[in-house]
């Protein structure tokens with residue numbers, strides 16, 4: 001059996017009387033996309049926040065690349081190789097596409113003296129930023145103002161910023177949100193190729209994308225995982241169908 005890169009064990013998180021994450025265990029294996037789906041309010045974002053380090057669990061453990069990262073904060077987990085896509089607000093809209101990517105790569109540098117150097121002339125940072133832009137297909141827009149990119153291109157830039165940290169795995173919370181048909185197609189194709197470099201734990205409401213991409217799907221309902229399996233298993237699962245009653249399930 002392949003050793004899991006990310007091993008989430010018995011995570012619990014309550015807000016008052018509400019158990020937002022109720023004893024959740026799941027794994028992310030090398031090379032895979034593991035999608036986490038569930039109705040609104042099921043606890044998907046709460047779970048991702050605990051894995052990324054922004055929210056402390058009440059109980060449970062997160063093992064990443066063989067190390068217990070549960071006590072670590074967001075920055076230390078990112079340093080350890082746990083990449084997370086940034087929200088759009090994290091991009092500096094007046095900066096160029098390349099400048100945003102260089103700023104991302106700077107975050108990975110970690111040593112304070114770098115801040116005293118003219119950042120854009122740092123060849124290593126710039127090379128890392130350009131490689132990430134190339135990877136997401138944005139290199140031809142490198143000199144553009146970020147504000148002038150389309151919504152879909154900004155989403156790809158967020159992924160490029162995360163890529164500059166050369167993550168071993170990705171946590172993505174709704175990368176398809178707000179993308180039109182063409183944008184979703186591009187992002188789907190990109191994520192499909194990305195899994196080879198770094199597996200992805202993917203929270204996504206776009207079921208077409210989920211069913212096209214996921215090697216495994218876990219279904220979260222009221223904070224609990226009710227099923228994990230292949231797209232075929234999940235489609236055929238009666239509990240899952242009941243949870244999605246009245247909603248779209250391809």
Ligand SMILES: Nc1ncnc2c1ncn2[C@@H]1O[C@H](COP(=O)(O)OP(=O)(O)OP(=O)(O)O)[C@@H](O)[C@H]1O
Pocket residue numbers: 015018020038039040041042043044045046047
């Ligand atoms: N900081 C908080 N304080 C109190 N309750 C919270 C907090 N964050 C989330 N919740 C509650 O926890 C539950 C899970 O929310 P969460 O946002 O994780 O669900 P979700 O599956 O990501 O939903 P959606 O698909 O709508 O984004 C919800 O009932 C929500 O209201």
